[in-house]
Amino acid sequence: MPREVAARDRATGEVEDLRAELAQLRGQPDTARRKADDARVEVEQSDRARVRAEATSDTRREVLDSLRDNNRDAGPASQS
Structure with a gap:
């Protein structure tokens, strides 16, 4: 009888392990x-x-280009 009880306990433990693994999966x-x-x-x-x-980069590039164009259009006379 003790072997059967031990086998049942092992089987019960395996079932509990499988249930825990299933819950995780x-x-x-x-x-x-x-x-x-x-x-x-x-x-x-x-x-x-x-x-x-x-x-933002495009806007800054446009502003810088505009400022450069304005400086070129102003010519050397406006430069100090």
């Missing part, structure tokens, strides 16, 4: 989905920041 798709959603948000924010940086 069931949570993985949800975790992966959340991580993918977070990554998507980060990509969108990064893309918006890149677009803003490009627009």
Whole structure:
């Protein structure tokens, strides 16, 4: 009888281990989905920041070009 009890206890322990593993595996798709959603948000924010940086750069370049053109148009007489 003690062998049967020990075998039952081992089997019960294995079942509990399998249940715990199953619970962990069931949570993985949800975790992966959340991580993918977070990554998507980060990509969108990064893309918006890149677009803003490009627009700022373009604006600064236009202002500098305009200032250079104005200096050229003014000619050497206005320079001190």
